[in-house]
Amino acid sequence: MPPKAKKQRIVSSTSTTSTVSVTTTSASATSAPLSALAARRQKLLAVDSKASTPEIEEHLEVDLEVDNLDVDEEEKASLDSHESGDDDTDSENSDPEDDDAVDPVLAAKSPSTPQYERRDRKQYLDPQSVSSFKPSRYNVAYSTAAGLPVMMLVGMKRGETLVFQGCATIIPLIGHSTVLGYTMSGTAEKRRVGSKKGAARSGEPKEIDLSSISSFDVFSPKTHALAVIEAISMAGSQRNLMVPQRTFPTSPELRAQLETQLAQLTLGDYDTIIAIQSASGCGILGIEKVVPLFKGILSIKQNSRLRGNEDDERLAQIRFESSLSGFHPILEPTDGIAALQVPATWKDAMQVLINATVDENGGRVKRPPVSVVCGGKKMGKSTFSRLILNRMLNRYRKVAFIECDIGQSEFTPVGMVALHVVQTPALGAPFTHPRQPYRAFFVGNSTPRDDPDYYMACIKELVRTYYAEVSHTRTWDDTDDDYHSDDDEDEHIPLVINTQGWIKGMGYDLLLQLLDYTAPSHIFGFHSPSNGESNLPQSFFTTMKEQAHLAGRQQPSFSYVSAVVLGDESSASPFTKYHPADHRALALLSYFYLSQERDMDLTDLASSDKRTWDFSQALVVRRPWCWDWNQAKGIWVLFDQVPPSQILHVLNASLVALTGDKEDRVSDGSGTLDGNQQQQPEPVTDATPGKAVPLNYFPLGQYPPPPPEHTTCHGLAIIRSIQPSTHTLHILTPIPLVKLRKCNGIVKGAIHMPIHASLDHNEENSKVPGVAGVPWKNVPYLNYEISSSSYMNGSQSPSAGNQSPRLGFAPASKIIGADAKVIRKNLGRKRLQS
Known part of the structure; x- marks a missing residue:
C-alpha cells in the first residue's frame, strides 16, 4: 500500500538564520495540473518576491506527493538550489531517496517536532596566506x-x-x-x-x-x-x-x-x-x-572576467x-587556503643543524650530522623533516633519509620503511615526489603495533645499510655526478630520520630503541603547550643523556620545536577535510599511476626529479605484466593464517609487495632466499592432483617474515588476476622492467588498495556506462542501491540497467565477507571518565 500524501506548512523568513516550521498531517492524494515540486517552486518564488521582515512571516500550504512524483531532473535541481541558498556543500550530504526526512535547513517551532537550524560553513580566510608580490606591467x-x-x-x-x-x-x-x-x-x-x-x-x-x-x-x-x-x-x-x-x-x-x-x-x-x-x-x-x-x-x-572598467x-x-x-x-585572501608558515622555533632548530655542518675554521665537518625528528601525531614532523632535508641539500650533494612513519611516508607508499639517498629537493606534498628507495622493507600495515619486533628489525637494517654503504661517497656510485669536481670525493652524506607519531606505551619503547641504535647527533622533539598528551614524556631528554653516557657516546644536541597542530576538528582549517586515510589513498593512487621508462637505469630511478603520471587510462584498462610464480622463492601473508589451499583466493585482486635478494642489487637475481637463517625452510605447497604448480608459501606462525638481512622490497603491485593453468600472476606495478626481473618474493599485508583503483574514471567518455566498457550490472563485487522498504519486504532486486552503483541495503547472506569477525584492538585505550 503506497504511503499517503503529506501536507507540510512552510514558514519563510528573511532573518539571517532562516527557521521554518514544519507540521505533518495525513491527507488524501490529490491531482494537480502541475507537479508537486513545480507548484512548490512557484509558491516559494512568490514568497521571495514579496517584501518581508524578520518579524513578519508568511505561511504557505503545500501538498507533496511522496511517491511517483513526475519531476524532471532540471526542475528538481533548480528547486534544490533555490531552497538551499548556498553552495554545493550542503546538497552533497542530503539523501534524495529519503522522502520522509526533514530538510536540515528547516527548524520546527512545534514542541513535538525536532528543531533544526541552518549552519553555514565557516569560511577559512587567512590574510597571511597571500602573496606580498603584486604583479604589474613592470615586474x-x-x-x-x-x-x-x-x-x-x-x-x-x-x-x-x-x-x-x-x-x-x-x-x-x-x-x-x-x-x-x-x-x-x-x-x-x-x-x-x-x-x-x-x-x-x-x-x-x-x-x-x-x-x-x-x-x-x-x-x-x-x-x-x-x-x-x-x-x-x-x-x-x-x-x-x-x-x-x-x-x-x-x-x-x-x-x-x-x-x-x-x-x-x-x-x-x-x-x-x-x-x-x-x-x-x-x-x-x-x-x-x-x-x-x-x-x-x-x-x-x-x-576572472573582464567587465570593461x-x-x-x-x-x-x-x-x-x-x-x-x-x-x-594567491593574490588575495581565499577560502580554504593556508600557506606554509615556518615558526621561529623551526628556523632556530634548522639553523642549529646548519651550523653543525661547519667546523671552527669555517670548513665542512668530517662527520656529517645524523638528525632524528620525533613527537606526537599531527604536530608537523613530516613537514619539518622535509624542510631539514631540503636545507641540507644546499650543503651536501646527497642526503640520506630514513622514513619510519609507515602510515604517511614521504617518498614511498603506505606500509614501507625505506632508506633514500636524495639528490634533488622534495618540493611538494609526499604524493607529488615518489622515489625509488635505496633499500626498503614492507611492514604490511600503517602501524607497527601488530609486529613491532619485525618493524624494529627492518629499521635497524636500514641504519646498518646507511653506515656501511651510504655514509661515505666512496662507497656510493658517483658515476652520475660528473658535474662535480674530484675534490668532493671524501664528502660524507648526512642522515635525516623521521619517526612515527606513536609515542605512548609500546610506541615510546620503540622510539627509545631506535634512538639508542642510531646514536644521533641531533634530536628534534616536538612540543605543544596546549596539547600536553601529544608531547614526549618530561623524562625523555634525561633518558637520552643517560643512554649516551652508558654507551660512552657524545651527548646529542636537543632542540624543542613548537608543534603546529593540524586537523583540529573544531577549527575551519582546510586540513580538517582530509583524513590520514585520504592521504594514504592519495599516495597509493599517485604511485600506481606513475609512469616509468621500462629501460630506465637504477641510478636514474633514485636521482631523477622529473616524474610523469599517466591518468589517461584507468588501472582496470591497462595491460598487466605476466609474472611466472615458479620464479617466486617465497610468498608470505602477514598477520593472517591462510590455509595453503586458499592462498590463490587471498592473493587475487590484492595489493602486495614484490621483494628480492639483497645481493640482487647488482646481480641477475639467481640468489637463494633463506626464510629461516638456521635452517632452509621447506615451503608448504598444495600438491593436490590436477592443480597447477603450487606456490612456495611460508605460513604465518611456522615461518618468520622475509628476513631484512637478506631481502629488500622493490615496490608494490596489484595482482589483477591469476591464471593457475600457466602459473601466471597478472600484476599492475610502476616498477620498471629492470627491477621487476629481480623480484622473487611476494608479501601480502593488511594494506588494501583504494576502491577508486578498481573503477574507471573515464566512464563519462565511454559508450557503455560502467567499468572498462562493462555495464554496471555486470561488474562484480559491487553492491547496487536497494531502498529500505524493498529490503524490509524481502525484495532485493538491484537497480536496473546501467545505473551507477551506490551504497544501499542488501541481505547479509548475499554479501561476501559480511559475517567476517573484526578484532577490536582499541579496547581500554580511552581513559575512564568519572
Whole structure:
C-alpha cells in the first residue's frame, strides 16, 4: 500500500538564520495540473518576491506527493538550489531517496517536532596566506613569440613572497629565493645589470650568462600548506658553503626567449628574477579525476572576467593569474587556503643543524650530522623533516633519509620503511615526489603495533645499510655526478630520520630503541603547550643523556620545536577535510599511476626529479605484466593464517609487495632466499592432483617474515588476476622492467588498495556506462542501491540497467565477507571518565 500524501506548512523568513516550521498531517492524494515540486517552486518564488521582515512571516500550504512524483531532473535541481541558498556543500550530504526526512535547513517551532537550524560553513580566510608580490606591467615579462613555450619572468624584491596553488617549473635566473626550505640560486650572475633603461641610467653593460640553467618542479596542492617562494639575499660566506646546483645546457631557442624577456625588465630594480613555466605536462593534475574528493586540490576555477572598467593593476593581476596552466597565484585572501608558515622555533632548530655542518675554521665537518625528528601525531614532523632535508641539500650533494612513519611516508607508499639517498629537493606534498628507495622493507600495515619486533628489525637494517654503504661517497656510485669536481670525493652524506607519531606505551619503547641504535647527533622533539598528551614524556631528554653516557657516546644536541597542530576538528582549517586515510589513498593512487621508462637505469630511478603520471587510462584498462610464480622463492601473508589451499583466493585482486635478494642489487637475481637463517625452510605447497604448480608459501606462525638481512622490497603491485593453468600472476606495478626481473618474493599485508583503483574514471567518455566498457550490472563485487522498504519486504532486486552503483541495503547472506569477525584492538585505550 503506497504511503499517503503529506501536507507540510512552510514558514519563510528573511532573518539571517532562516527557521521554518514544519507540521505533518495525513491527507488524501490529490491531482494537480502541475507537479508537486513545480507548484512548490512557484509558491516559494512568490514568497521571495514579496517584501518581508524578520518579524513578519508568511505561511504557505503545500501538498507533496511522496511517491511517483513526475519531476524532471532540471526542475528538481533548480528547486534544490533555490531552497538551499548556498553552495554545493550542503546538497552533497542530503539523501534524495529519503522522502520522509526533514530538510536540515528547516527548524520546527512545534514542541513535538525536532528543531533544526541552518549552519553555514565557516569560511577559512587567512590574510597571511597571500602573496606580498603584486604583479604589474613592470615586474612581469611575458613571452610573446609564437611557437615557444609560455613563460613568465618575475622580478621580486627582497622579502617579497609568491604563494600559489597547483604546479609550476621554477627557473632561477638572478639572485636567490627559497621554497620549502630549499634555496634556489640564479645561474645567470647579476653584476649591476639592467635593461636598456637601466644601462642608460647607470652606464654599465649587461653581463648575463644563459648558457646553462637550473629548473625545479614545485607542487603546491591544497591538501597541504601551500608552497611559498620568497626572494632573499645571501652573504658571500653563505654562498661559498652552498653546493652547486645541477644544471643543463640551454637550447638556442630558450636562450633567445630568455634574453628577449629579460630585456623587458629593469633588472637593476630587483634582487631576484625567476622564470615560471607550466608543469601541468607531468600529468599530476589528472589525479583529480580519479577521486572526486581530490577535485580542486591542484586546480582552481578561473573567475576572472573582464567587465570593461578594470584599472591597470587589476588587468595585470588577471593576466598573471591566467597565463600559465596549472599555476594559480594567491593574490588575495581565499577560502580554504593556508600557506606554509615556518615558526621561529623551526628556523632556530634548522639553523642549529646548519651550523653543525661547519667546523671552527669555517670548513665542512668530517662527520656529517645524523638528525632524528620525533613527537606526537599531527604536530608537523613530516613537514619539518622535509624542510631539514631540503636545507641540507644546499650543503651536501646527497642526503640520506630514513622514513619510519609507515602510515604517511614521504617518498614511498603506505606500509614501507625505506632508506633514500636524495639528490634533488622534495618540493611538494609526499604524493607529488615518489622515489625509488635505496633499500626498503614492507611492514604490511600503517602501524607497527601488530609486529613491532619485525618493524624494529627492518629499521635497524636500514641504519646498518646507511653506515656501511651510504655514509661515505666512496662507497656510493658517483658515476652520475660528473658535474662535480674530484675534490668532493671524501664528502660524507648526512642522515635525516623521521619517526612515527606513536609515542605512548609500546610506541615510546620503540622510539627509545631506535634512538639508542642510531646514536644521533641531533634530536628534534616536538612540543605543544596546549596539547600536553601529544608531547614526549618530561623524562625523555634525561633518558637520552643517560643512554649516551652508558654507551660512552657524545651527548646529542636537543632542540624543542613548537608543534603546529593540524586537523583540529573544531577549527575551519582546510586540513580538517582530509583524513590520514585520504592521504594514504592519495599516495597509493599517485604511485600506481606513475609512469616509468621500462629501460630506465637504477641510478636514474633514485636521482631523477622529473616524474610523469599517466591518468589517461584507468588501472582496470591497462595491460598487466605476466609474472611466472615458479620464479617466486617465497610468498608470505602477514598477520593472517591462510590455509595453503586458499592462498590463490587471498592473493587475487590484492595489493602486495614484490621483494628480492639483497645481493640482487647488482646481480641477475639467481640468489637463494633463506626464510629461516638456521635452517632452509621447506615451503608448504598444495600438491593436490590436477592443480597447477603450487606456490612456495611460508605460513604465518611456522615461518618468520622475509628476513631484512637478506631481502629488500622493490615496490608494490596489484595482482589483477591469476591464471593457475600457466602459473601466471597478472600484476599492475610502476616498477620498471629492470627491477621487476629481480623480484622473487611476494608479501601480502593488511594494506588494501583504494576502491577508486578498481573503477574507471573515464566512464563519462565511454559508450557503455560502467567499468572498462562493462555495464554496471555486470561488474562484480559491487553492491547496487536497494531502498529500505524493498529490503524490509524481502525484495532485493538491484537497480536496473546501467545505473551507477551506490551504497544501499542488501541481505547479509548475499554479501561476501559480511559475517567476517573484526578484532577490536582499541579496547581500554580511552581513559575512564568519572
